[in-house]
Amino acid sequence: MVICTEVACALYCPGCGSLEVYNFSLFSLGRSSFPIKCPCGTPLLDIGRQKGKGLWIQLNCVICGGLHFWHFPRWEVLGQELFTFFCEDTGLEAGFLGPPSLVQQATKQLDHTLAELAADLGILDGRWI
Numbered sequence: 001m002v003i004c005t006e007v008a009c010a011l012y013c014p015g016c017g018s019l020e021v022y023n024f025s026l027f028s029l030g031r032s033s034f035p036i037k038c039p040c041g042t043p044l045l046d047i048g049r050q051k052g053k054g055l056w057i058q059l060n061c062v063i064c065g066g067l068h069f070w071h072f073p074r075w076e077v078l079g080q081e082l083f084t085f086f087c088e089d090t091g092l093e094a095g096f097l098g099p100p101s102l103v104q105q106a107t108k109q110l111d112h113t114l115a116e117l118a119a120d121l122g123i124l125d126g127r128w129i
């Protein structure tokens with residue numbers, strides 16, 4: 001079985017609100033953390049390897065403004081299937097990590113979802129109606 005080590009993550013920036021997609025290699029992760037920042041300087045995600053094959057991820061959540069933490073016993077899973085970051089407080093999707101093609105698909109879906117959410121809340125073009 002071929003394991004893809006190139007992964008992408010898609011995250012909304014809590015600072016400027018833009019959707020950022022980053023590609024990186026799971027092999028390039030060292031023991032120290034690998035922080036991902038938005039071009040505006042806001043930290044989005046911290047990721048690092050643990051002893052063995054473990055991996056931890058800390059997310060700066062765009063939805064609740066808090067930090068969420070995940071642990072993966074095996075880093076290979078991230079190169080094989082899509083992982084969705086769910087906000088623990090609200091249960092909403094806050095981002096995606098996984099094979100680039102799957103992340104791309106999920107991002108389209110997320111854009112759609114957020115647009116519907118905005119419509120439900122009565123927000124159109126950033127104005128309340």
Ligand SMILES: [Zn+2]
Nearest residue numbers: 013016038040
């Ligand atoms: Zn930003």
Ligand SMILES: [Zn+2]
Nearest residue numbers: 061064087088
């Ligand atoms: Zn959250």
